[in-house]
Amino acid sequence: MSYKKPEVRGLGHHLKAARHMTIGTMRRDGWVISTRCPRCHLDCWVDLNTLVRLNSSELRLWNRTARCRRYSCSGRMIFLATPPGEVLGAFWALQDDPDRPRAPGGTDQAA
Numbered sequence: 740m741s742y743k744k745p746e747v748r749g750l751g752h753h754l755k756a757a758r759h760m761t762i763g764t765m766r767r768d769g770w771v772i773s774t775r776c777p778r779c780h781l782d783c784w785v786d787l788n789t790l791v792r793l794n795s796s797e798l799r800l801w802n803r804t805a806r807c808r809r810y811s812c813s814g815r816m817i818f819l820a821t822p823p824g825e826v827l828g829a830f831w832a833l834q835d836d837p838d839r840p841r842a843p844g845g846t847d848q849a850a
């Protein structure tokens with residue numbers, strides 16, 4: 740197996756790998772992360788250097804949310820990402836499809 744640079748691995752590879760990826764790996768491979776509040780639609784950039792410093796490089800963003808940064812909004816922000824090699828500004832949500840029914844017991848099978 741030969742090494743492939745992150746930016747040539749393809750979107751399908753990245754979207755499959757994203758659920759297991761740590762922020763340390765995302766920072767190394769050049770992912771761009773932002774957040775969006777579904778309630779007030781506030782978008783924020785996420786600085787992976789800061790996130791690693793405040794948490795740990797082992798943190799995973801898949802299915803995580805964060806408190807909305809807008810004053811008096813009680814929404815929970817979801818994480819969005821642009822994988823390396825993709826057009827900046829095209830974001831994919833780092834979460835399971837909320838409309839897809841989950842398997843009972845939390846053992847969600849990948850599609």
Ligand SMILES: [Zn+2]
Nearest residue numbers: 776779807812
């Ligand atoms: Zn909000």
